[in-house]
Amino acid sequence: MSSIKRREFVRKVVAATSMAALPASTFANIIIPQKRRLGVALVGLGYYSTDLLAPALQLTQNCELRGIVTGSPSKIPIWQSKYGIKDQNIYNYQNMDELANNDEIDVVYIVLPNSMHAEYSIMAANAGKHVWCEKPMAKTVAECQSIIDACQKNKRYLSIGYRMQHEPNTQRIIKWAETKPYGAIQSLSAEAGFYNGSTDHWKLRKEMGGGAMYDMGVYSLNAARYVTGEEPIAVTAEHSTTRPEIYDEVDETTTFKLEFPSGAVANCKTSFGANLNDLKVNCENGWYGLSPFQAYNGIKGTTSDGIKLNTPIENEQAKQMDDDALAIINKSEVIVPGEEGLRDIRVVEAIFQSAKTGHRIII
Numbered sequence: 001m002s003s004i005k006r007r008e009f010v011r012k013v014v015a016a017t018s019m020a021a022l023p024a025s026t027f028a029n030i031i032i033p034q035k036r037r038l039g040v041a042l043v044g045l046g047y048y049s050t051d052l053l054a055p056a057l058q059l060t061q062n063c064e065l066r067g068i069v070t071g072s073p074s075k076i077p078i079w080q081s082k083y084g085i086k087d088q089n090i091y092n093y094q095n096m097d098e099l100a101n102n103d104e105i106d107v108v109y110i111v112l113p114n115s116m117h118a119e120y121s122i123m124a125a126n127a128g129k130h131v132w133c134e135k136p137m138a139k140t141v142a143e144c145q146s147i148i149d150a151c152q153k154n155k156r157y158l159s160i161g162y163r164m165q166h167e168p169n170t171q172r173i174i175k176w177a178e179t180k181p182y183g184a185i186q187s188l189s190a191e192a193g194f195y196n197g198s199t200d201h202w203k204l205r206k207e208m209g210g211g212a213m214y215d216m217g218v219y220s221l222n223a224a225r226y227v228t229g230e231e232p233i234a235v236t237a238e239h240s241t242t243r244p245e246i247y248d249e250v251d252e253t254t255t256f257k258l259e260f261p262s263g264a265v266a267n268c269k270t271s272f273g274a275n276l277n278d279l280k281v282n283c284e285n286g287w288y289g290l291s292p293f294q295a296y297n298g299i300k301g302t303t304s305d306g307i308k309l310n311t312p313i314e315n316e317q318a319k320q321m322d323d324d325a326l327a328i329i330n331k332s333e334v335i336v337p338g339e340e341g342l343r344d345i346r347v348v349e350a351i352f353q354s355a356k357t358g359h360r361i362i363i
Helices: 003-021 047-056 073-083 096-101 114-126 141-153 168-179 212-228 316-330 338-357
Strands: 038-043 063-069 107-110 130-133 158-160 185-195 234-240 253-259 265-271 273-283 286-290 301-303
Touching: 038 047, 038 316, 047 073, 047 316, 063 073, 063 316, 096 114, 107 114, 107 316, 114 130, 114 141, 130 141, 130 316, 141 158, 141 338, 158 338, 168 212, 168 286, 185 212, 212 253, 212 265, 212 273, 212 338, 234 338, 253 338, 265 273
Parallel strands: 038 063, 038 107, 107 130, 130 158, 185 265
Antiparallel strands: 185 273, 234 253, 253 265, 273 286, 286 301
């Protein structure tokens, strides 16, 4: 071997040895292609999509905003200008089934009035798209089951938009339902609400699934379930209002008590007439809680022995959608499946029955 060839051989061996000694992360992005981000279409361009979901999709790593479904043509140029949405990725409620022909859209996020969740979730699943459905899942258990059935039939993922179950401080207390660091849970209180000054909104209409219980009450209910890790066996509830001229169709305030198999009791409240945002859990050997427990940011809390629950998060909606997208990409279980939404609505139906009859209802 000539001296030139020998030097070249030595150089290549040294270079290869040096690369082998480097950590994989040093050049992982070069040799491992990134997974394709999932394309998301938002169905319904109201406040939550406009002010929260669309901006959050600019922060996600596993999915991105690619399409919209709207019944308001005047909104289209605004969304196209802001987010660069292609003409072929814009739909209305009459032609949404044509999503079946669009490979750029992988996920359809239903952000419509509650009474429309089932119809359009089923339409999305039948178009071959994965479904993210905003909470509450639907108005009735039967509607929830119809969504689950459609997604299963079409072999599509279904996730319900309970963003708190993706939030790190909340996830910590969810784990405590199993580990019980403060002993057995004896009671808890969960209150969620805000002052709604609107006098003309779909949330005031019964036929559209309005009312405090559907909108904010599911936060209190879902918290009671994930804090205990149990399903309630009985409920007692009542409705009240301070503005009967406005709340003549739906509940302004609902209070309800849930009984669990372990003997734990949850005292819950929801309202469109007051700002409520607290969760406290009383145990055999101490207590813990979050306040606020369901805000869009700044979730924090403490425990009886002074532990701070304040792990920060940049954006709750982005974390939720990234988690759900990653489950689809990795073919793993979603954090909040359709069955979780159905379980809440089963209890909601019992709450309405109890409030109407004045009786304790066995669930």
